[in-house]
Amino acid sequence: xxxxxxxxxxxxxxxxxxxxxxxxxxxxxxxxxxxxxxxxxxxxxxxxxxxxxxxxxxxxxxxxxxxxxxxxxxxxxxxxxxxxxxxxxxxxxxxxxxxxxxxxxxxxxxxxxxxxxxxxxxxxxxxxxx
Amino acid sequence: xxxxxxxxxxxxxxxxxxxxxxxxxxxxxxxxxxxxxxxxxxxxxxxxxxxxxxxxxxxxxxxxxxxxxxxxxxxxxxxxxxxxxxxxxxxxxxxxxxxxxxxxxxxxxxxxxxxxxxxxxxxxxxxxxx
Amino acid sequence: xxxxxxxxxxxxxxxxxxxxxxxxxxxxxxxxxxxxxxxxxxxxxxxxxxxxxxxxxxxxxxxxxxxxxxxxxxxxxxxxxxxxxxxxxxxxxxxxxxxxxxxxxxxxxxxxxxxxxxxxxxxxxxxxxx
Amino acid sequence: xxxxxxxxxxxxxxxxxxxxxxxxxxxxxxxxxxxxxxxxxxxxxxxxxxxxxxxxxxxxxxxxxxxxxxxxxxxxxxxxxxxxxxxxxxxxxxxxxxxxxxxxxxxxxxxxxxxxxxxxxxxxxxxxxx
Numbered sequence: 001x002x003x004x005x006x007x008x009x010x011x012x013x014x015x016x017x018x019x020x021x022x023x024x025x026x027x028x029x030x031x032x033x034x035x036x037x038x039x040x041x042x043x044x045x046x047x048x049x050x051x052x053x054x055x056x057x058x059x060x061x062x063x064x065x066x067x068x069x070x071x072x073x074x075x076x077x078x079x080x081x082x083x084x085x086x087x088x089x090x091x092x093x094x095x096x097x098x099x100x101x102x103x104x105x106x107x108x109x110x111x112x113x114x115x116x117x118x119x120x121x122x123x124x125x126x127x128x129x130x
Numbered sequence: 131x132x133x134x135x136x137x138x139x140x141x142x143x144x145x146x147x148x149x150x151x152x153x154x155x156x157x158x159x160x161x162x163x164x165x166x167x168x169x170x171x172x173x174x175x176x177x178x179x180x181x182x183x184x185x186x187x188x189x190x191x192x193x194x195x196x197x198x199x200x201x202x203x204x205x206x207x208x209x210x211x212x213x214x215x216x217x218x219x220x221x222x223x224x225x226x227x228x229x230x231x232x233x234x235x236x237x238x239x240x241x242x243x244x245x246x247x248x249x250x251x252x253x254x255x256x257x258x259x260x
Numbered sequence: 261x262x263x264x265x266x267x268x269x270x271x272x273x274x275x276x277x278x279x280x281x282x283x284x285x286x287x288x289x290x291x292x293x294x295x296x297x298x299x300x301x302x303x304x305x306x307x308x309x310x311x312x313x314x315x316x317x318x319x320x321x322x323x324x325x326x327x328x329x330x331x332x333x334x335x336x337x338x339x340x341x342x343x344x345x346x347x348x349x350x351x352x353x354x355x356x357x358x359x360x361x362x363x364x365x366x367x368x369x370x371x372x373x374x375x376x377x378x379x380x381x382x383x384x385x386x387x388x389x390x
Numbered sequence: 391x392x393x394x395x396x397x398x399x400x401x402x403x404x405x406x407x408x409x410x411x412x413x414x415x416x417x418x419x420x421x422x423x424x425x426x427x428x429x430x431x432x433x434x435x436x437x438x439x440x441x442x443x444x445x446x447x448x449x450x451x452x453x454x455x456x457x458x459x460x461x462x463x464x465x466x467x468x469x470x471x472x473x474x475x476x477x478x479x480x481x482x483x484x485x486x487x488x489x490x491x492x493x494x495x496x497x498x499x500x501x502x503x504x505x506x507x508x509x510x511x512x513x514x515x516x517x518x519x520x
Contacts, residue, residue: 005146005174016135038180040170044135048166048295049323049331052347060343075342087342093342117341164294165438193439201439211507212465213450213475214485217442265406266436276395296438300430304395308426 003032004107007130008039011100011110015127017092019043023086025060025112026123027054034105035062043114050113056090057097057120058111063088065106069117096120100128133162133230133238137260138169141230141240145257149173149244156244156253157184163236165192180243186220187227187250188241193218195236198227199247217244226250230258263360263368265291267390268299271360271370275387279303279374286374286383287314293366295322303374310373316350317380318371319358323348325366328357329377355382360388393422393490393498397520400428401490401500405517409433409504416504417444417511423496424494425452433504440503446480447487447510448501455496458487459507486510490518 008030019026025046030039042051057068064071072093075085085091095117100108112124149156155176162167172181187198193245194201205215215221225247230238235253242254267292279286290299295349302311316327324331330351335345345351355377360368374383409416420429432441447458447512454461462483465475475481485507489503490498502514 002174005171008171036172037170037181038172040167041135041138042168044132044168047324047363049348049351051167052349053344056343056347072340072342077337077342085347090346091343092347094340094344155464162294164296165290166294190439194437210462210466210484212462213446213481214443214484216447216476216480217482218439219442221439262434265431268431296432297430297434297441300427301395301398302426302428304392374405 003030005037007107010130011108011127012039012041014129015110015112015123016041016043018126019123022119022122024115024119024123026112026120027051028123028127029054029058029111031058031062031109031111033108035059038108046114049115054096054111055111056092056111057113059088060091060093061097061111062101062109063091065099067090068093068111069095071104095097096124098124098128100130102130133160133168137237140259142169142240142260143172144259145240145242145253146171146173148253148256152245152252154245154249154251154253156197156250157181158257159184159188159241160191161188161239161241163192165189165237168238173219176244182241183222184226184241186222186241187243188239189218190221190223191229191241192239193221193226193227197225198223198241199225226254227259228254230260232260263290267367271368271387271390272299272301274389275370275372275383276301276303278383278386282375282379282382284375284379284383286372286380286385287311288383289314289318289371291318291322291369291371293322293368295319296342298368306374307369313352313373314356314371316352317372317373318369319348320351320353321357321359321371322369323351325359327355328353328371329355356384358384358388360390392405393420396420400520401498401517402431404519405500405502405513406433408513408516412505412512414505414509414513416502416510417441418513418517419444419448419501421448421452421495421501423452423498425449428498436439436504437452443482443503444501446482446484446501447498447503449478449483450483451487451489451501452499453481455489456494457485458501459485481518486514488518490520492520499506
């Protein structure tokens with residue numbers, strides 16, 4: 001299945017609403033299941049450095065079809081996965097990247113950055129409920 | 131002045147409306163006046179290759195504070211500006227990138243790709259009327 | 261607000277004076293508030309490898325609107341922010357990148373490299389007093 | 391011989407004076423004879439896209455120890471030097487990059503962008519008279 005424009009906007013707005021509710025200025029990226037950019041918004045006063053982090057989290061979730069922090073577990077130096085963090089142009093392995101599902105199908109990935117990892121996760125989760 | 135979220139969504143929607151009206155599936159990029167990504171949408175069925183073209187047009191307009199096709203005039207081989215097209219990570223010098231003005235101030239840049247250059251320009255212009 | 265040429269030279273000279281005073285050969289980068297290069301000087305005998313470090317510190321400060329070492333706290337492996345250090349083309353999260361303020365407005369970012377992190381911070385701070 | 395800080399500032403100021411005289415807002419890059427950045431200034435209101443062009447012109451002059459437009463002659467498609475323009479990270483082969491000489495020695499390279507190629511050349515030449 002494919003991300004559609006209507007869902008993408010819906011995800012952005014749901015994420016924005018949650019971000020406003022918890023007082024975070026977030027960057028929000030929506031990728032399609034193949035990792036191509038579908039939609040993006042940078043909320044006012046969000047960090048410029050979080051643009052790329054939001055994209056990296058969504059991309060990381062997409063590459064392994066799991067939450068970005070689940071990929072992060074593989075990146076823990078204790079696992080001696082030397083260099084894995086640099087693959088595919090750079091992985092971002094902490095909270096904020098999650099699959100967007102419709103039933104059992106992944107229809108998109110959302111990546112959020114701007115607050116703490118826990119806040120970013122909360123915002124991304126809100127955006128993933130399509 | 132700075133692009134704000136409300137204006138950015140307004141630009142996207144106006145561009146989408148025009149694209150629908152003329153039957154084009156477009157990629158639409160909104161950059162702030164310094165070139166950082168503010169908003170993006172890929173309409174359903176728009177070419178994946180046009181994601182980067184839309185970004186390149188908006189960036190090119192931003193770098194020289196003029197329409198992307200006006201920058202393109204400098205890139206014409208007749209002018210022997212060898213290599214200029216590759217500067218700043220690559221310029222994209224044809225129609226579809228325009229400044230978004232509020233009065234005399236440039237508040238954003240919009241880049242569109244998906245149709246013909248003339249169609250892209252028409253969509254970008256529609257999106258630039260904030 | 262925007263960095264201007266006069267301020268940029270003033271920042272460079274103030275940083276150079278401090279560097280001479282404490283015996284450091286420094287690279288000094290001035291970025292505008294959006295991260296575009298405004299001014300740069302490499303003092304005689306300064307390390308070539310410090311050119312990019314000075315730019316990276318200023319860019320890192322700009323991306324998160326805080327000192328580079330404050331960004332560095334987020335990069336501490338204890339925080340498990342795997343891959344964050346590689347985002348936005350690479351962050352540089354130790355002392356030497358600071359905002360340049362005029363009143364409450366950030367008008368530029370300065371990044372310094374050449375001495376110890378503490379020396380670089382001292383030089384950057386001297387350059388930030390416009 | 392090596393570029394020194396005093397000469398680098400002198401070059402910048404001479405170039406700025408000429409740019410002001412002829413009404414151009416220029417980006418001015420000073421590279422040492424090995425191509426490493428020595429000094430840079432972006433005059434107020436200069437195009438952001440000209441930052442990289444000024445650097446590219448100076449780099450191109452440095453790589454072949456001649457004016458950037460002299461390198462440009464080799465890039466003319468009539469010469470069938472396919473791909474040469476993309477070498478060394480990208481050449482920029484039009485007016486505005488010139489060697490800075492002290493007697494017969496090249497002590498630096500200056501690259502200028504912001505006006506027409508002829509204006510950029512005039513500014514670069516003014517900056518090259520150390």
